[in-house]
Amino acid sequence: MYKLSNGVLIPKIGFGTWKSTDPESCKNTVKYALQLGYGHIDTAMIYGNEEPVGEGIKEFLKENTEAKREDIFVTTKLWNADQGYDSTLKAFELSMEKLDLEYLDLYLIHWPNTPNMKTTIDTWKAFEKLYNDKKIKSIGVCNFKIHHFEELKKYSTITPMINQIELHPLLQQKEDIEYGDSNGIIIESWSPLMQGNLEEPLFVELSKKYNKTVAQLILAWHLQKDLLPLPKSVTPSRIEENFQVKFKLDDEDMEKIKSLDVGKRYGFDPDEMKYGFDKLR
Secondary structure, eight states: OEEOTTSOEEOSSOEEOTTOOOHHHHHHHHHHHHHHTOOEEEOOGGGTOHHHHHHHHHHHHHHOTTOOGGGSEEEEEEOGGGOSHHHHHHHHHHHHHHHTOSOBSEEEEOSOOGGGHHHHHHHHHHHHHHHHTTSBSOEEEESOOHHHHHHHHTTOSSOOSEEEEEOBTTBOOHHHHHHHHHTTOEEEEESTTGGGOOOOHHHHHHHHHHTSOHHHHHHHHHHHTTOEEOOBOSOHHHHHHHHOOOOOOOHHHHHHHHTTOOOOOSSOOGGGOOTTGGGOO
């Protein structure tokens, strides 16, 4: 477990549900992940799967009476079109209705509105209200760069507890990690497995050395750097494989992986993200 700045504990590896849009498949994979021992489920309004995610959680708890809701850390995210104070509060209630949960463990702003940070600041003020009203156990952001944090800092009373960013061996985000470390912000890694682009020869070489899959090798790298990876899959064997990461890489091999950082993004640069903001209401 990692400890957030407010003392809340969060599992060191999460189960991502991005692109898991088939309701039955999503529900079943969430339930399967929980049965394997995952204690952290990550979804978002824009994924369109909050309802089946909630159903998977409820079915798991019903079928495993020894399990408790407080043992499951649930995250969802506010979409760009819902940014703004009042619209954030409404969107949160809609997410909670879809998830059918009494409380949320973590709520995240999905993207900063770089050209119009006032909207994102108003959104954060709504997040602070939800947190102070004890509807959410922790609050954070996604895809924030240092300049976004510095702007938010001028108007906020609570520092985000999480920053979920694209991070993997080809995009190591050193400055963002250092900023998070110095400000008590846990870094979560989305697309930790580079969206399946695992053909780098070094990964293959090291996977043979450690007798692990390439995915396990890369997840071990994240954990060794005190990052929180969010691998996703709908394949049972891979869901299980991604959770079985209980080994460490040699310092020499960590240095080799460090040399792979070329700033390669598979997703949007936060400063260039425009999708969804044109629909702000």
